[in-house]
Amino acid sequence: MTRPARTVLPPDTLDATDRAILNALQDAFSLTPRPFDDAGAALGITGADLIARLARLRDIGAITRFGPFFDAAAMGGAFCLCAMAVPPDRFDAVMTQVNAHPEVAHNYERTHALNMWFVLATATPDGIDRTARAIEHETGLRVMLFPKLEEYFIGFRVQA
Amino acid sequence: MTLDAAPLDPTDRRIVQATQAGLPLVPEPYAKIAATLGLSEAQVIARLAAMQQRGVIRRIAVAPNHYALGMTANGMSVWDVADDRISDLGARIGALPFVTHCYWRPRALPQWSYNLFAMLHGESRAEVEAKRAEVSAILGDACRDHDILYSTRILKKTGLRLRDD
Numbered sequence: 001m002t003r004p005a006r007t008v009l010p011p012d013t014l015d016a017t018d019r020a021i022l023n024a025l026q027d028a029f030s031l032t033p034r035p036f037d038d039a040g041a042a043l044g045i046t047g048a049d050l051i052a053r054l055a056r057l058r059d060i061g062a063i064t065r066f067g068p069f070f071d072a073a074a075m076g077g078a079f080c081l082c083a084m085a086v087p088p089d090r091f092d093a094v095m096t097q098v099n100a101h102p103e104v105a106h107n108y109e110r111t112h113a114l115n116m117w118f119v120l121a122t123a124t125p126d127g128i129d130r131t132a133r134a135i136e137h138e139t140g141l142r143v144m145l146f147p148k149l150e151e152y153f154i155g156f157r158v159q160a
Numbered sequence: 161m162t163l164d165a166a167p168l169d170p171t172d173r174r175i176v177q178a179t180q181a182g183l184p185l186v187p188e189p190y191a192k193i194a195a196t197l198g199l200s201e202a203q204v205i206a207r208l209a210a211m212q213q214r215g216v217i218r219r220i221a222v223a224p225n226h227y228a229l230g231m232t233a234n235g236m237s238v239w240d241v242a243d244d245r246i247s248d249l250g251a252r253i254g255a256l257p258f259v260t261h262c263y264w265r266p267r268a269l270p271q272w273s274y275n276l277f278a279m280l281h282g283e284s285r286a287e288v289e290a291k292r293a294e295v296s297a298i299l300g301d302a303c304r305d306h307d308i309l310y311s312t313r314i315l316k317k318t319g320l321r322l323r324d325d
Contacts, residue, residue: 067179067180067220068180069223071215071217099316105316118316147265149266152250
């Protein structure tokens with residue numbers, strides 16, 4: 001996945017059907033031989049129209065992808081949100097040290113004493129602790145771990 | 161959440177690798193994946209269904225680009241919620257249309273007392289703050305304290321990728 005472009009689409013880029021597609025296709029997609037026909041029928045359009053609209057939404061950057069969302073933990077791996085309080089004068093150097101780990105999937109600077117928040121994604125649960133300890137060793141700073149205990153997901157809705 | 165799930169077998173792994181960048185946008189996407197991998201369409205569908213059943217696939221869906229859709233402000237709101245009410249209240253917060261991610265996470269006392277994390281999106285910080293007030297109203301007296309952390313910079317962003325090994 002490439003980094004999404006930080007550009008806002010003009011407000012009239014999406015029509016009502018595009019918005020209905022964005023809302024409907026966040027939950028489920030059928031595992032049938034012609035799934036776009038099935039999903040299109042529920043939206044009152046043909047499968048071919050749905051495919052063309054999804055391709056356009058992807059090409060203009062309204063969606064970043066369409067497909068399966070995988071759970072790292074269920075594949076035997078692990079995800080963990082981590083935070084560090086990085087002294088401002090060391091921020092960029094620490095960022096370079098942290099980002100050098102391929103296990104760091106996302107990293108954000110945030111407005112708080114805990115000013116660096118990143119997600120570790122590792123092939124095994126042990127990898128989370130190992131990577132966090134390595135970062136602590138390299139930076140001399142504490143890495144706080146915030147593993148998820150429970151997830152509450154519904155998704156995002158655009159105004160239709 | 162399955163914590164002791166078996167790792168993927170080699171065929172599942174190939175299917176994950178073939179689909180992690182997205183499903184082909186063709187009328188018969190599973191047949192196309194099957195042809196690429198030398199499997200039958202029925203095998204691909206059955207394995208995808210089984211992975212969905214086991215929780216390896218959470219859903220097959222679009223990933224909206226919030227920023228492109230005008231949701232240029234986002235904040236990680238964090239809440240200190242009474243433990244005995246967090247499951248019920250977390251589900252209600254997760255169901256709000258402007259919340260994209262909502263998790264119960266452990267506190268890290270004494271530095272961090274918040275246990276409910278909800279990512280709020282809006283077209284401006286003012287809109288995000290209004291949504292934060294809505295969340296606060298729902299949590300009511302079950303919430304002792306809260307804060308919001310706005311992102312000021314994306315330092316790194318890569319998708320989840322299975323290594324090709």
